[in-house]
Amino acid sequence: MKKVHGLIATLEEMGDYLELDGANPFKSGAYPKAARALQEFGANLDDYVTGNRLTEIPGVGKGLAEKIVEFWNSGRIAELDELKARIPAGLREMTRIPGVGAKKVRALREALGIATVADLRAACGDGRVAGLKGFGDKTALKILGGIDQLEKFSGRHRLDFADRLAEPILEFLRAHPDVIRAEIAGSLRRSRETVKDLDFVAAVRNAEKVMADFTSLPDVTSIIGSGDTKSSVILGGKIQADLRCVAEAEFPFALMHFTGSKEHNTRMRALAKDAGLKLNEYGLFPEGSETSHPAATEADVYTHFGMEYVAPELREEMGEIEAARERRLPRLVQHSDFRGVIHIHTHYSDGKPALADYAKWAAEHGIQWMGISDHSRSLTVANGLSEERVRQQQAEIDAVNAEFAARGVRLLKGIESDILANGALDYSDGFLKSFEFVIASVHSYFNLTEADQTTRVLRALEHPATTVLGHMTGRLLLARDGFDIDQKEVIRAAARHGVAIEINANPWRLDIDWRLIRFAVEQGCRLCVGPDAHAMDGLSDTRFGIAMAHKGWLTADDLLNTLSADDFLAFARKEKK
Numbered sequence: 001m002k003k004v005h006g007l008i009a010t011l012e013e014m015g016d017y018l019e020l021d022g023a024n025p026f027k028s029g030a031y032p033k034a035a036r037a038l039q040e041f042g043a044n045l046d047d048y049v050t051g052n053r054l055t056e057i058p059g060v061g062k063g064l065a066e067k068i069v070e071f072w073n074s075g076r077i078a079e080l081d082e083l084k085a086r087i088p089a090g091l092r093e094m095t096r097i098p099g100v101g102a103k104k105v106r107a108l109r110e111a112l113g114i115a116t117v118a119d120l121r122a123a124c125g126d127g128r129v130a131g132l133k134g135f136g137d138k139t140a141l142k143i144l145g146g147i148d149q150l151e152k153f154s155g156r157h158r159l160d161f162a163d164r165l166a167e168p169i170l171e172f173l174r175a176h177p178d179v180i181r182a183e184i185a186g187s188l189r190r191s192r193e194t195v196k197d198l199d200f201v202a203a204v205r206n207a208e209k210v211m212a213d214f215t216s217l218p219d220v221t222s223i224i225g226s227g228d229t230k231s232s233v234i235l236g237g238k239i240q241a242d243l244r245c246v247a248e249a250e251f252p253f254a255l256m257h258f259t260g261s262k263e264h265n266t267r268m269r270a271l272a273k274d275a276g277l278k279l280n281e282y283g284l285f286p287e288g289s290e291t292s293h294p295a296a297t298e299a300d301v302y303t304h305f306g307m308e309y310v311a312p313e314l315r316e317e318m319g320e321i322e323a324a325r326e327r328r329l330p331r332l333v334q335h336s337d338f339r340g341v342i343h344i345h346t347h348y349s350d351g352k353p354a355l356a357d358y359a360k361w362a363a364e365h366g367i368q369w370m371g372i373s374d375h376s377r378s379l380t381v382a383n384g385l386s387e388e389r390v391r392q393q394q395a396e397i398d399a400v401n402a403e404f405a406a407r408g409v410r411l412l413k414g415i416e417s418d419i420l421a422n423g424a425l426d427y428s429d430g431f432l433k434s435f436e437f438v439i440a441s442v443h444s445y446f447n448l449t450e451a452d453q454t455t456r457v458l459r460a461l462e463h464p465a466t467t468v469l470g471h472m473t474g475r476l477l478l479a480r481d482g483f484d485i486d487q488k489e490v491i492r493a494a495a496r497h498g499v500a501i502e503i504n505a506n507p508w509r510l511d512i513d514w515r516l517i518r519f520a521v522e523q524g525c526r527l528c529v530g531p532d533a534h535a536m537d538g539l540s541d542t543r544f545g546i547a548m549a550h551k552g553w554l555t556a557d558d559l560l561n562t563l564s565a566d567d568f569l570a571f572a573r574k575e576k577k
């Protein structure tokens with residue numbers, strides 16, 4: 001799966017660079033089209049590569065198939081490398097500005113000689129962009145706002161992007177003959193929603209050889225520094241990756257230290273000092289001694305202080321040390337606890353899979369129920385469902401359920417209802433009763449004042465049909481801040497009205513923010529992980545939602561996903577408080 005993700009990202013990048021280069025629109029457009037096709041492709045791509053069957057995939061012609069094979073075998077595409085070497089990196093950077101695609105960047109380059117984001121900001125400020133045909137004052141102001149957003153989030157990367165790059169490197173390290181043990185460390189191991197760089201720790205026999213091979217990996221575009229204990233590289237021209245090599249006896253201490261957080265480590269060192277010890281990345285040393293207490297794992301380090309093992313996601317200095325010392329850390333929910341998943345879009349609205357595709361996936365993955373929740377009628381941009389199409393879908397759900405009943409799978413009839421500007425739900429109250437559950441979400445009017453936005457959402461929570469509040473702030477990580485809303489008041493209201501809060505697992509959202517999850521539980525709220533899937537591949541994003549659940553200290557009892565279908569529907573039907 002990681003290899004497929006890398007291929008998809010490379011094809012999208014290739015399309016951008018070809019458009020920046022002024023290539024034939026048919027050629028440049030073929031790459032993102034193929035990337036979308038692969039996102040929706042459910043079969044094993046390796047079988048199609050080795051079997052010379054790539055052209056059977058819609059949108060993949062002979063030329064594209066050759067490029068895919070090239071990437072599959074080498075991890076890169078030579079033509080893309082040549083384009084990157086020839087086209088200024090600043091042009092590609094400009095395509096990351098919200099609302100500024102490769103076509104606009106090329107037009108700005110040709111008309112004004114703009115080559116960097118700084119050039120573009122200056123041209124927007126002095127009126128040159130507004131004076132161009134097809135742009136104007138509003139476009140210039142919008143571009144300036146997009147540049148502000150880009151710079152605000154500069155140097156950060158979404159969790160899924162970092163994970164996608166880190167996994168192949170971890171696999172390389174673990175397979176290396178001179179590596180004894182290796183792990184991902186840093187903020188990625190702690191499942192922070194965005195990360196700055198990648199950290200790896202390896203116990204090795206021959207550091208010189210491991211470092212040489214690490215700095216020679218295909219994705220390495222530049223080497224910042226290389227030594228026997230630490231090497232730093234840039235991967236794909238985008239993100240820094242650091243590798244630290246240690247002796248096997250030092251590994252648990254190094255992994256703990258470089259996992260962090262800084263605040264967690266500071267507290268642990270203070271505990272060690274109080275006990276007459278020194279804790280660092282090399283070991284746990286009695287005062288005045290150079291011989292460390294032995295530890296085979298991180299758990300052994302915590303045990304030395306009479307503590308429970310603290311999972312990496314919890315190491316944020318938010319009460320985990322006290323809880324570990326008092327042996328009251330929660331048993332964190334696991335994917336094996338899941339019996340159902342909600343927030344799933346089909347081809348009826350803006351998703352791709354058919355209902356039967358989801359039912360088949362559930363049967364193959366041990367999931368008992370899936371809550372179908374396409375967009376409601378007001379969200380026309382997402383092909384929202386009219387009442388007639390809802391009835392058609394619900395009839396098909398009945399048919400699919402009859403087909404898959406023997407396999408223990410059930411599709412639930414839901415909807416992701418827009419919360420309208422006045423706080424009402426989409427559809428009439430009578431028609432809303434045809435759904436077995438309702439996710440209420442904001443998709444419009446993001447610029448309301450905090451008071452008005454809060455009042456709007458509170459009204460939706462009061463509606464008897466509302467089961468779950470979807471993506472509570474509407475944020476898009478590293479692209480758009482959430483709208484202004486009193487989140488704690490919304491959580492309190494959800495608890496009062498018996499409405500669950502979604503942990504939206506889409507890595508662009510990861511909304512509700514994990515820092516508020518424990519507050520929600522304290523108020524009496526239940527939560528529910530929803531992948532917000534629009535393609536089969538999107539179901540795998542559930543793992544990011546589980547990571548956020550871990551950061552919020554959630555147990556199986558806190559999540560609706562662990563209920564049977566009947567118990568979930570009982571929650572949805574219960575009389576509102």
